[in-house]
Each structure stands twice: as C-alpha cells, then as structure tokens.
Amino acid sequence: MVADLIRPTERGLYCPPGDFYIDPWRPVERAVITHAHGDHARWGHRIYYASHASRPLLERRLSRDALILGCDFDKPFRLGDAWISFHPAGHILGSSQVRVEYRGCVWVASGDYKRDVDPTCEPFQVVPCDTFITEATFALPIYRWEPVARVAGEIHQWWRACARAGQTAVLFCYALGKAQRILAELLAYTRDTAYLHGAMVPLVDAYRDAGVAMLPTASVSAMPRNHDFAGALVLAPPSAAGSSWMRRFRPESTGFASGWMRIRGNRRRRGYDRGFVVSDHADWPALLQTVRDTGARRVLATHGRTDVLVRYLNEVEGVDAQPLVTDYGGEADD
Amino acid sequence: MQRFTALYQALDETTATSGKVAAMEAYFREAPAADAAWAVYFLTGRRLRRLVPTAELRAWTLEATGMPAWLLEETYASVGDLAETLALLLDQPFAPPEQDATPLHVWVEERIQPLRGMATEARRDAVLGWWAALPTPQRFVLNKLLTGAFRVGVSRRLVVRALARVSGLETATLAHRLMGQWQPTPAAFEALLDPEEQGEDRSRPYPFFLASPLEADPTALGDRSDWIAEWKWDGIRGQLLRRGGECFIWSRGEDMMAGRFPEIEAAAADLPDGLVLDGEILAWEDDTPLPFNVLQQRIGRLRPSAKIQREAPVIFLAYDLLEAGGADRRQEPLEARRELLRDVIGDGAGALRRAQALDAGDWVALASLRQTAREEGTEGIMLKRRGSPYRVGRTRGDWWKWKLAPRTVDAVMLYAQPGHGRRSSLFTDYTFGVWDGDTLVPVAKAYSGLDDAEIQRLDRWIRSHTIERFGPVRSVAPQQVFELAFEGLAPSRRHKSGVAMRFPRISRWREDLAPGEADTLDDVKAMLP
Ligand SMILES: [Zn+2]
Numbered sequence: 001m002v003a004d005l006i007r008p009t010e011r012g013l014y015c016p017p018g019d020f021y022i023d024p025w026r027p028v029e030r031a032v033i034t035h036a037h038g039d040h041a042r043w044g045h046r047i048y049y050a051s052h053a054s055r056p057l058l059e060r061r062l063s064r065d066a067l068i069l070g071c072d073f074d075k076p077f078r079l080g081d082a083w084i085s086f087h088p089a090g091h092i093l094g095s096s097q098v099r100v101e102y103r104g105c106v107w108v109a110s111g112d113y114k115r116d117v118d119p120t121c122e123p124f125q126v127v128p129c130d131t132f133i134t135e136a137t138f139a140l141p142i143y144r145w146e147p148v149a150r151v152a153g154e155i156h157q158w159w160r161a162c163a164r165a166g167q168t169a170v171l172f173c174y175a176l177g178k179a180q181r182i183l184a185e186l187l188a189y190t191r192d193t194a195y196l197h198g199a200m201v202p203l204v205d206a207y208r209d210a211g212v213a214m215l216p217t218a219s220v221s222a223m224p225r226n227h228d229f230a231g232a233l234v235l236a237p238p239s240a241a242g243s244s245w246m247r248r249f250r251p252e253s254t255g256f257a258s259g260w261m262r263i264r265g266n267r268r269r270r271g272y273d274r275g276f277v278v279s280d281h282a283d284w285p286a287l288l289q290t291v292r293d294t295g296a297r298r299v300l301a302t303h304g305r306t307d308v309l310v311r312y313l314n315e316v317e318g319v320d321a322q323p324l325v326t327d328y329g330g331e332a333d334d
Numbered sequence: 335m336q337r338f339t340a341l342y343q344a345l346d347e348t349t350a351t352s353g354k355v356a357a358m359e360a361y362f363r364e365a366p367a368a369d370a371a372w373a374v375y376f377l378t379g380r381r382l383r384r385l386v387p388t389a390e391l392r393a394w395t396l397e398a399t400g401m402p403a404w405l406l407e408e409t410y411a412s413v414g415d416l417a418e419t420l421a422l423l424l425d426q427p428f429a430p431p432e433q434d435a436t437p438l439h440v441w442v443e444e445r446i447q448p449l450r451g452m453a454t455e456a457r458r459d460a461v462l463g464w465w466a467a468l469p470t471p472q473r474f475v476l477n478k479l480l481t482g483a484f485r486v487g488v489s490r491r492l493v494v495r496a497l498a499r500v501s502g503l504e505t506a507t508l509a510h511r512l513m514g515q516w517q518p519t520p521a522a523f524e525a526l527l528d529p530e531e532q533g534e535d536r537s538r539p540y541p542f543f544l545a546s547p548l549e550a551d552p553t554a555l556g557d558r559s560d561w562i563a564e565w566k567w568d569g570i571r572g573q574l575l576r577r578g579g580e581c582f583i584w585s586r587g588e589d590m591m592a593g594r595f596p597e598i599e600a601a602a603a604d605l606p607d608g609l610v611l612d613g614e615i616l617a618w619e620d621d622t623p624l625p626f627n628v629l630q631q632r633i634g635r636l637r638p639s640a641k642i643q644r645e646a647p648v649i650f651l652a653y654d655l656l657e658a659g660g661a662d663r664r665q666e667p668l669e670a671r672r673e674l675l676r677d678v679i680g681d682g683a684g685a686l687r688r689a690q691a692l693d694a695g696d697w698v699a700l701a702s703l704r705q706t707a708r709e710e711g712t713e714g715i716m717l718k719r720r721g722s723p724y725r726v727g728r729t730r731g732d733w734w735k736w737k738l739a740p741r742t743v744d745a746v747m748l749y750a751q752p753g754h755g756r757r758s759s760l761f762t763d764y765t766f767g768v769w770d771g772d773t774l775v776p777v778a779k780a781y782s783g784l785d786d787a788e789i790q791r792l793d794r795w796i797r798s799h800t801i802e803r804f805g806p807v808r809s810v811a812p813q814q815v816f817e818l819a820f821e822g823l824a825p826s827r828r829h830k831s832g833v834a835m836r837f838p839r840i841s842r843w844r845e846d847l848a849p850g851e852a853d854t855l856d857d858v859k860a861m862l863p
Pocket of ligand 1: 037112
C-alpha cells in the first residue's frame with residue numbers, strides 16, 4: 001500500500017512527493033488553489049498554482065507581490081515527484097479539482113463542486129481516481145436542487161411583485177459566484193438593471209472581463225444619495241443585512257439565495273421574507289453520483305456533514321470512506 | 335388544499351404583520367365558507383387530535399424512500415420539524431405532480447379525520463397515496479395537519495384583524511365571537527361575520543384582558559389614587575358564566591372546565607342569571623391561598639372525589655364583572671364593575687369570593703407591601719387603572735402586573751433524559767424551549783422541581799410521547815408547558831436562543847396552558863437587564 005498522497009497537516013492538505021499544499025490555511029512555499037473563495041485561497045503563500053480563470057479573482061484577493069501561476073485545465077505538469085493537473089469543478093469561475101498522480105496512484109481533491117448547469121463557469125468534469133476527496137457541505141438527503149433557471153424565474157416574479165408593491169427587492173447572496181450566477185440566469189427573464197453592493201462590484205466586473213453575460217448592473221454607491229430604489233433589484237452580501245446601509249431601500253422585501261434556504265427554519269431564524277434555494281455546492285444525489293462516477297475505492301470527506309456522508313458511503317454504498325479534518329467551510333452563507 | 339397551502343406560504347413568507355393580515359383577508363374573501371371555517375380553526379391554534387402516530391409516518395417514509403432509519407433521524411435533527419422533514423424527503427421518489435384542488439374541508443372531514451378509525455394498512459395506503467399525489471408544499475401542510483403541529487406564526491389578534499376587514503365588524507366583537515368552542519362549519523363561519531347579533535352561544539366566554547409586565551417604577555404611572563391595587567394571585571385565570579340556568583367555567587387557555595370544580599359550580603348555582611365573572615381559580619383554605627401544586631392535583635381531574643375535594647379545596651376569587659343582567663358591562667368603568675360585583679356576590683364565602691383592593695395609600699407603602707407578596711401566597715401586585723374599560727387581550731396601559739423577582743417564563747418541554755442515582759430509571763432532566771416565530775428554541779435545562787407523583791406521571795407521559803431518541807435523550811411532543819423560575823438572564827453567543835438563564839428551575843407544571851401560550855423568545859429577551 002502506497003502511503004497517502006495527500007494528508008492533513010497543521011498547515012493544510014499536504015502532498016509529500018510533490019512537496020505542495022492544496023488550499024493551505026497557513027503560509028506555505030507552494031500552494032495549489034482550487035478556487036478563489038476566502039476559505040480556500042488564503043493570503044501569504046509564496047507561489048500560487050491556480051487555473052487561468054481563477055487568476056484575476058485571486059489577484060484581487062491577494063497582495064500585489066503574490067506569485068500566481070495560471071494553469072491550463074487538463075494539462076498535467078510535474079511538481080516535485082508528482083504529476084498534477086487542474087480539472088473544472090463547476091463551483092464558481094475558475095474553480096478546479098486537483099488531480100495528483102504518483103507512481104500509478106491517482107488522487108483527486110475536488111475542492112468545492114457542483115454538477116448543475118452554470119453559465120458562469122466550466123462544467124464539472126468527472127476525473128477517475130483511486131481516492132477522491134469530496135466536500136460534504138450539503139450531505140443530507142433533503143438537499144436536492146431544482147434547476148436554477150426555474151429558481152431564477154421565482155426570483156424574477158418576486159422582483160416584479162415587489163415592484164408592483166413599490167418595494168425594493170433586496171436579495172442577499174454570496175458575493176463571489178452566487179451573485180454572478182443569478183445575474184446570468186436572470187437574463188432569461190429581463191434586461192433591467194440590477195444594483196450592487198460595493199463589495200460585489202469588482203467581482204461582477206471580473207466575471208464580465210471573463211466574458212460571462214449578465215444583467216446590466218450599477219453600483220448602489222454610485223447613485224445619488226436620495227435615489228429611489230422602489231421596484232429595483234439590489235444584490236448584497238448577507239453581512240449587509242440589518243446594517244444602516246439598508247435604510248435607503250425602505251420599504252423593502254428581503255430574500256436570501258442559498259442552499260440552506262431549503263429549510264424553512266433557516267430562513268425564519270434569519271428573518272428573511274423569501275428564501276431561494278440556489279447553491280454552488282453538490283446536492284445529496286450529486287455527491288453520491290460523483291463518488292460513483294469517479295470509481296474511487298476510497299473517499300475522504302471534508303467540510304459539512306462529513307459524518308452523514310461517511311456513514312452512508314460505508315454502510316449503503318460499500319465505499320471505504322473517512323472524514324478528513326480541514327479548516328474549510330467558511331461559506332456558511334452559501 | 336392548494337389555496338390553503340398558498341395562504342400558509344404567504345403567512346410564512348412575510349415578516350410584516352400587515353402582509354399577514356392582507357393574506358388572510360384575501361383568503362377569507364375567496365375561500366368557500368366550509369374551508370374558511372377550518373382555516374379559522376387552524377389559524378386560531380386549534381388542532382386535530384393526533385390521528386396517525388408519528389412512528390407510522392416515519393416508517394412509511396422509510397418505505398417510500400428506501401433510506402436507512404438513522405439517516406431520517408439525522409435529517410430530522412437538522413431540520414427540526416418532522417412534517418417538513420418528511421415532506422422534503424418524499425420529494426424524490428415522486429414525479430412533480432399537479433396542484434391539488436380538493437377543498438380544505440373535504441381534506442379534513444372526508445380524508446384526514448376518518449384516518450382515526452382505520453386499520454393501519456388502510457391508513458398507510460391512504461397516506462402514501464396522498465403523499466404521492468401532492469406537490470411538496472401541500473404535502474408539507476398535510477403533514478402538519480396529520481401531526482397536529484399546525485402553527486403558522488400568526489396570533490389570534492391578527493386573525494381577528496383580517497376577519498374585521500372582511501366583515502366590517504369591530505375587532506372586539508369578532509374576538510368575542512371566536513372565544514370558546516369553535517365549530518368549523520360553514521354556518522359558524524357565516525354567523526361569525528354576520529353584521530347582526532346572532533343567538534349567541536350561551537357558553538361563550540369573553541376575550542380575557544391580559545395585564546402587561548410592569549418594567550419601570552410604578553411612580554411612572556402617575557398618581558397612586560388613579561390605580562386600584564390587588565394581589566396578583568397564583569392560580570388559574572378563569573371566567574365563571576351563569577347563563578340560561580347553567581354554569582360554565584373557562585380557563586384562559588379556553589378549556590371548558592366543566593365537572594372539574596363542583597364546589598365552584600355549586601356556589602354559582604345561587605347566582606342570578608346572565609352573569610359573567612372574571613377571576614382566579616385557587617386552592618384555598620380558610621382565608622389563605624394554598625400553593626399552586628395543591629391546585630394542580632385538581633386540574634386534570636374530572637369529577638373529583640370527596641376526599642380530594644377535602645384535601646385540595648378550591649374557590650373562585652372574582653375580581654371583575656363582565657356581564658350582569660344579561661348585558662355586556664365591559665365598557666363600564668372599572669369601579670362601576672367592581673361595585674356591581676359587590677352587589678352580586680357581597681364579600682363572598684365558601685367557594686365563591688371577592689378579591690379585595692389593597693389599601694396602601696402611596697407607591698412607597700405599596701412597594702413595601704409587595705415585598706410581602708410571597709408570604710401572602712401571591713406573585714406580586716396587579717395595578718388596574720380606575721375608570722378603565724375591560725379591554726381585549728394584551729392591550730398595554732390599563733392593567734399592569736408588578737411581579738416579584740425571581741422572574742419566570744412559561745416554556746415548553748422539548749427533551750428529557752434520565753437522572754442520576756436514585757432517579758436513573760426516571761426522566762428527571764429536561765430541556766425547555768420558547769417560541770421563536772413558529773419554532774421552539776431551547777432556553778433552559780432544568781432538573782425536576784416537581785414532586786414524586788408528578789415525576790412519575792410526567793415520566794409515563796414522556797415515554798408515550800417520545801418523538802425520537804438520541805442515546806439517553808428523548809425529544810418529546812412539544813405539548814407540556816412548565817413555568818421556570820430563574821435568578822438571572824444574560825445575553826449569550828453560545829446559546830442558539832441568544833440568552834443564558836442562571837439557575838433555572840421548574841416552579842410548576844402548567845397543565846392549564848396550551849403550548850401556544852408559552853412565552854416567546856422576545857418575551858424572554860425583554861427581561862434582559
Ligand atoms: Zn467555495
């Protein structure tokens with residue numbers, strides 16, 4: 001038995017033959033980054049390896065002198081004694097799975113991923129492997145996503161209903177990935193301008209630069225102080241909820257776009273008027289299907305309901321599965 | 335079911351009361367009376383008796399989905415609502431079906447209620463058939479009705495407001511007509527909205543006027559002489575009705591207490607007809623109230639024996655008069671009502687007595703009197719404004735309860751686990767929750783403050799009302815309300831409720847309260863220093 005190709009250390013998931021870390025949470029020499037979300041792409045490493053499409057997003061997040069090497073999808077290259085390659089994960093723009101091969105043994109670290117159609121990023125690619133490191137954010141059987149095009153229709157209807165009632169529709173969602181995906185899906189229904197919280201503006205710009213088609217947008221802060229937002233759709237990160245920034249939108253109706261909105265109690269506890277079930281993570285059927293598709297004999301599960309996924313894979317699917325302790329899972333709002 | 339589900343969603347989807355009232359108003363305008371009558375029934379917190387054991391619902395869900403039982407329980411623990419968990423889990427094996435146009439009353443009367451008499455097999459086929467035929471939101475509402483846990487987070491006050499908009503009637507009139515028994519029939523719904531006074535149901539009580547807790551110093555209320563002070567009695571709030579030669583006793587939880595307090599009914603038999611008194615049912619001996627746990631021996635007991643009546647004697651202590659000579663007196667000033675009360679029952683004796691005003695002449699004297707409340711067997715002092723009418727519900731301003739510390743909350747039992755040592759075979763450690771919207775959030779753990787007989791009884795109840803087991807801990811049907819006393823309250827990030835309670839303990843088992851009457855998280859937070 002070959003020793004584990006990727007193992008947890010206090011700095012992050014480490015690959016000894018390649019001498020690199022995947023999405024490390026403490027500063028390291030060589031960091032292979034699956035995607036640009038904050039809990040995966042941290043500050044302070046010397047060299048970053050990431051997909052080309054991730055680069056502009058990482059450049060915004062990291063310091064100027066960070067050395068970011070863009071990598072092609074599906075093109076193996078050597079790092080130390082290991083071969084590694086990037087493969088689309090379908091999570092957000094540029095998100096990648098990392099395939100590591102050493103002495104005929106193949107491991108895939110999926111990062112975050114989803115299987116659903118998403119006009120803002122390349123679709124998930126099945127990468128056969130011996131050991132698959134999967135996320136488990138939504139590993140409960142109630143998490144099952146409807147087609148996002150349909151949910152975008154609900155969002156559009158809500159927006160219209162708010163407009164008729166003279167309200168501002170304020171939709172909270174994750175600033176990187178979710179916001180752009182919604183703006184892209186809404187194109188099927190309207191060409192009206194959507195307004196953005198300042199934190200989202202550069203990220204939406206980056207997606208436009210990457211050629212992603214989205215609704216026209218304007219920054220809330222670029223509008224005159226007394227601008228009337230009645231009838232408008234405003235996108236904001238969840239942290240803006242309840243802040244004084246919200247005052248300008250009165251009267252408003254609030255919505256939250258997240259996989260967690262599948263459960264009423266999650267929405268009610270947060271006091272949102274509407275919940276829209278949109279997630280950039282794999283739902284329960286997709287997690288199981290992906291494990292089967294990879295053909296992996298061994299599965300390691302990170303962030304979320306690893307306990308449930310691990311037990312199910314072992315007992316029902318007959319796959320050798322274990323939890324893998326990491327520092328990921330900062331996307332509590334996703 | 336489609337229209338009712340849409341109403342449920344509309345109520346669920348808006349946090350604004352105006353939106354909730356508008357949604358109900360639209361429903362009551364459109365729905366046929368037979369459906370609206372049932373909607374009133376559910377929206378005012380009435381529930382169908384448990385029709386299907388939840389164990390059966392779980393088993394059928396496992397059968398339909400093929401998932402292992404542990405996975406269902408993990409999911410339920412995460413969702414926290416069984417009806418919702420099952421509705422979501424069943425989303426998968428079924429194709430997205432058509433909307434269901436069968437009216438609510440047909441669902442309740444012809445489908446759901448007959449389940450009770452059915453053999454398990456037939457019940458299973460019926461429920462599985464409905465699950466397969468309904469879209470998820472309607473399956474969810476059906477499950478809510480089946481589990482008897484229908485709560486939608488609207489208060490009766492809002493239901494009344496919506497009905498007032500539909501009918502053009504005063505809210506007070508509607509609140510009154512909704513009191514007591516509600517027959518979910520089209521005739522009852524039409525009578526409810528009828529502009530003309532109907533031949534009233536003579537057992538119908540008036541809506542209770544509820545006091546608000548006094549947070550500030552009473553001097554803020556102005557002149558002491560504008561206020562009538564009474565002890566705040568520690569019993570069961572009730573109305574005693576004498577109409578048409580009959581006597582009816584209602585608790586604040588709107589339970590008809592017929593047959594439970596024969597000595598009060600006997601004393602009331604001498605009263606003139608067309609009379610309604612507001613007061614407190616108390617355990618009482620000579621001139622002194624007995625502790626609440628003495629009264630508790632009487633609450634659940636129909637037709638108490640002579641022995642128990644001797645051991646736990648009860649009285650009705652009247653402090654207000656709402657109807658005399660068959661006329662509604664609620665708009666008359668408090669002093670006039672009190673005078674009438676004295677005319678009717680004098681100082682009272684035996685099982686029917688009259689509460690006296692406290693004479694402490696200024697706020698300082700009253701405050702020191704309040705310090706003796708506990709020795710007097712009371713909870714503190716009630717302050718009632720002279721000249722005030724008898725209002726509806728918790729209207730602030732005219733009635734204040736000036737309670738003694740420690741503070742108490744009424745909370746619902748959520749979990750139970752066995753104690754240690756001598757009591758390791760009994761469930762004696764409990765977790766309690768209060769309402770946050772329509773969910774119960776845990777606020778306190780308390781070890782039993784109950785006596786042995788109550789512990790035994792509660793233990794049996796827990797065993798037969800277990801929803802699920804997590805090792806030694808059981809979650810129980812959220813039905814039992816307890817008053818918890820505590821020493822202090824502090825904000826807490828560690829607790830889901832956002833508050834930490836210091837030294838919580840059970841002060842009593844409130845079998846007179848329905849779970850919907852337990853306190854809300856906002857009530858608890860209002861007590862934060
Ligand atoms: Zn992510």
